Amino acid sequence: MNSMQNYLADTVKSIPPSGIRRFFDLVTQTKGVISLGVGEPDFVTPWHIREACFYALEKGYTMYTSNSGLLELREEIANYMKKKIGVEYSPQREILITIGVSEAVDLALRALLNPGDEVLVPEPSFVSYAPGTVLAYGKAVSVPTYFEDEYRLKPEVLEKYITPRSKILILAYPNNPTGGIMEKEDLEKLRDLIIKNDLIVISDEIYAELTYNGGHVSIASLPGMRDRTIVLNGFSKAYAMTGWRIGYACGHPDIIAAMTKIHQYTIMCAPIMSQMAAIEALRHGESEMRRMVDDYNNRRKIILSGFKEIGLDCFEPKGAFYAFPSIKISGMSSEEFCEKLLMEEKVAVVPGNAFGANGEGHIRCCYAASIKNIEIAIERMGNFLARHRKG
Known part of the structure; x- marks a missing residue:
C-alpha cells in the first residue's frame, strides 16, 4: 500500500496547508534568516505572569477545571469586557475559556453552521477562517477589502456578496495581515445590513489592545448587536502569551452552550496552569502590556519609514503588528518574491496570497521583531529590490 490518499476525507484534502507555516518551515531549514514571518511577539511573557504559573504548580493546581474554565478567570474576563468594550457578560453562562482564539473560531463555526451555510470572510484575512468554514461543512465567501479604503469593510461591497444562504460574517479587526x-x-x-439579513457576527478581537490611533471599538457594543455577536479574544498577542494557548468567547448563552458542548467532547478544558496565569495577566498585567504596545508602535514607525526609503508603497497599519506593503514594483508574484528574498537575502516574510486572492501583490511583514532585526531586514530588502525592480 503506497499511498493512503484515498482514505483521507475529501474536506481535508480540499484545503491547502497554511501559507504562513510553509514559510515558517522554510525558515527553520535555513541558517542566518531574519524572520518577519510568523505573527509572534518577540517579548517573553512578563515575569509576574510566569511566576503565577509557578505558584499554581507549587500549590498543586494540576487538575481539570470545569469545561467552561475557571469561574475566577471568567469573572475577570467579564470585568475586562465591561471596562474595555462596555458590554456586560455573565461569567456563568456567557463566557467560555478556549485553547487560544483558534479553537474559539472552530467552535463558533461548528456550533452555527449547517451544510451549505455561507460565511462571509472579508479578505485579506487570517488564514484559518475559510478552511475552518470548510471543515464545518459551510461555504466560505470571500469579500474583498481595498487599500484605498484602508482595508475597512464597506457595506456596499458586503451587500453584493450576501445571499439567502449567508449566515455568518467574520470581522477581524485590528486586521491580520493588513x-x-x-x-x-x-x-x-454595517449594523443595519447585518440585522436586515439576520447575520451572526464572529468578531475576532485578539489584537484589540494593539490599536495605535484611538481605542478599539467592538461591534458587540452597538445597539442590537450584543446577542448576535460572538466576541473572541485571548492573551497571545497583547500579553506575549502565544504558547500558553488561552483564549475565550463571549456571547449569547445559547451559542456559548452549543460551543461548550463541542469543547466538552473534543478538548475537555484549557490547562489550569495557563488559566491561573491568565488571571494574573488581567489583574496586574496592564502596565507591562502597555509598555509592549508602545514598543510595537515605535517599531511600526520604523518599518514604515524603511519601506518608504526603499520604495515600497505601504498602507499605514492602525493596529495589530503587521505591515502589508505592495511588491508590484518587483514584477513578481507574492510567492516568487518571498521565495527569492529568502534564498538571496535570508529575510522571511509571508506572501500576500496566503491571506486570500485579494492579498496577491503584497507581502506581510511582522514588526514584532527587534528594531535591529527590522533595520537589517529593510536593508536586505532594499538590496534585493535594487536587483529586481521592474523596469
Whole structure:
C-alpha cells in the first residue's frame, strides 16, 4: 500500500496547508534568516505572569477545571469586557475559556453552521477562517477589502456578496495581515445590513489592545448587536502569551452552550496552569502590556519609514503588528518574491496570497521583531529590490 490518499476525507484534502507555516518551515531549514514571518511577539511573557504559573504548580493546581474554565478567570474576563468594550457578560453562562482564539473560531463555526451555510470572510484575512468554514461543512465567501479604503469593510461591497444562504460574517479587526481597523462609524454603517439579513457576527478581537490611533471599538457594543455577536479574544498577542494557548468567547448563552458542548467532547478544558496565569495577566498585567504596545508602535514607525526609503508603497497599519506593503514594483508574484528574498537575502516574510486572492501583490511583514532585526531586514530588502525592480 503506497499511498493512503484515498482514505483521507475529501474536506481535508480540499484545503491547502497554511501559507504562513510553509514559510515558517522554510525558515527553520535555513541558517542566518531574519524572520518577519510568523505573527509572534518577540517579548517573553512578563515575569509576574510566569511566576503565577509557578505558584499554581507549587500549590498543586494540576487538575481539570470545569469545561467552561475557571469561574475566577471568567469573572475577570467579564470585568475586562465591561471596562474595555462596555458590554456586560455573565461569567456563568456567557463566557467560555478556549485553547487560544483558534479553537474559539472552530467552535463558533461548528456550533452555527449547517451544510451549505455561507460565511462571509472579508479578505485579506487570517488564514484559518475559510478552511475552518470548510471543515464545518459551510461555504466560505470571500469579500474583498481595498487599500484605498484602508482595508475597512464597506457595506456596499458586503451587500453584493450576501445571499439567502449567508449566515455568518467574520470581522477581524485590528486586521491580520493588513493592520486595518474599523472605527465606530464604520461599524455603524454595517449594523443595519447585518440585522436586515439576520447575520451572526464572529468578531475576532485578539489584537484589540494593539490599536495605535484611538481605542478599539467592538461591534458587540452597538445597539442590537450584543446577542448576535460572538466576541473572541485571548492573551497571545497583547500579553506575549502565544504558547500558553488561552483564549475565550463571549456571547449569547445559547451559542456559548452549543460551543461548550463541542469543547466538552473534543478538548475537555484549557490547562489550569495557563488559566491561573491568565488571571494574573488581567489583574496586574496592564502596565507591562502597555509598555509592549508602545514598543510595537515605535517599531511600526520604523518599518514604515524603511519601506518608504526603499520604495515600497505601504498602507499605514492602525493596529495589530503587521505591515502589508505592495511588491508590484518587483514584477513578481507574492510567492516568487518571498521565495527569492529568502534564498538571496535570508529575510522571511509571508506572501500576500496566503491571506486570500485579494492579498496577491503584497507581502506581510511582522514588526514584532527587534528594531535591529527590522533595520537589517529593510536593508536586505532594499538590496534585493535594487536587483529586481521592474523596469
